[in-house]
Amino acid sequence: MQINRVLLTAIGSVLLAMVTIQSGASLAKQLFPLVGPEGTTALRLGFAAAVLWLVFRPWRALPQGRDWRSIIIYGLCLGGMNILFYLAIERIPLGIAVALEFTGPLAVALFSSKRKSDLVWVACAIAGIFLLMPDLSSAQGLDLTGALMALGAGACWAGYILFGTRTGKQASGGITVALGMTVAAAVLVPIGAVSQGLALISWEVLPLGLLVGVLSSALPYSLEMIALRNMPTQAFSVLMSLEPAIAALAGLVILAEQLTVLQWAAIGLVIIASIGSSFTPKKAIDMGV
Numbered sequence: 409m410q411i412n413r414v415l416l417t418a419i420g421s422v423l424l425a426m427v428t429i430q431s432g433a434s435l436a437k438q439l440f441p442l443v444g445p446e447g448t449t450a451l452r453l454g455f456a457a458a459v460l461w462l463v464f465r466p467w468r469a470l471p472q473g474r475d476w477r478s479i480i481i482y483g484l485c486l487g488g489m490n491i492l493f494y495l496a497i498e499r500i501p502l503g504i505a506v507a508l509e510f511t512g513p514l515a516v517a518l519f520s521s522k523r524k525s526d527l528v529w530v531a532c533a534i535a536g537i538f539l540l541m542p543d544l545s546s547a548q549g550l551d552l553t554g555a556l557m558a559l560g561a562g563a564c565w566a567g568y569i570l571f572g573t574r575t576g577k578q579a580s581g582g583i584t585v586a587l588g589m590t591v592a593a594a595v596l597v598p599i600g601a602v603s604q605g606l607a608l609i610s611w612e613v614l615p616l617g618l619l620v621g622v623l624s625s626a627l628p629y630s631l632e633m634i635a636l637r638n639m640p641t642q643a644f645s646v647l648m649s650l651e652p653a654i655a656a657l658a659g660l661v662i663l664a665e666q667l668t669v670l671q672w673a674a675i676g677l678v679i680i681a682s683i684g685s686s687f688t689p690k691k692a693i694d695m696g697v
């Protein structure tokens with residue numbers, strides 16, 4: 409009975425983490441008219457880095473020498489993933505952006521496999537991406553730049569996973585995330601400040617920026633750590649595969665973003681590919697955003 413309660417707590421933590429991430433993204437999108445994607449990214453990373461430093465206190469176990477190189481690249485990938493994702497959702501619906509971004513961790517999982525049966529999941533992923541790509545002959549089709557930005561965010565997510573795995577061998581997960589977030593903030597907060605000026609520190613924006621930082625980074629990372637300590641990595645990956653659907657629902661409920669039946673089907677194919685890849689024997693990877 410105790411085991412079931414622990415497992416249910418872990419499952420609830422994963423689901424709540426996904427809901428908070430996508431709620432944070434929906435809230436961030438509402439900040440765009442005030443401070444743009446660049447300013448919103450600066451707020452998210454700045455506040456998230458501050459909260460993570462307070463929670464995990466990384467100064468107790470700072471990397472040494474060459475270890476900093478992996479941390480810096482990890483942080484740059486994290487920053488790139490954030491800014492490209494926000495630039496994407498400025499132009500395309502949230503659910504579609506998350507589905508396209510999911511190609512990053514999906515590619516890492518599938519390329520690490522040598523089983524021919526995993527070609528089925530590759531085909532599902534390619535079919536889903538193909539259906540989501542914009543029809544350039546239609547004036548009302550999906551924005552091509554936004555779609556490419558989402559795919560770029562996925563590429564950064566792949567780098568985040570690969571270098572996060574390396575840095576994870578040198579420090580705990582919490583310390584790694586805190587340091588990586590600091591590197592990302594050091595690069596992108598000045599860009600946001602130059603881009604948006606005093607608007608970034610207005611009383612209308614700061615509370616929302618703090619909420620975005622907590623919902624999009626600090627809270628979900630903590631919830632995911634609770635989940636990973638209490639459930640198998642494979643089960644965690646399967647649950648995380650539902651994130652594109654949760655993003656689409658958040659976009660529908662919070663932002664009133666309507667998707668077509670074909671777009672829902674495409675998101676479903678990406679989810680199927682992600683779930684299928686989760687059953688491939690491989691090293692654990694970090695699926696957090």
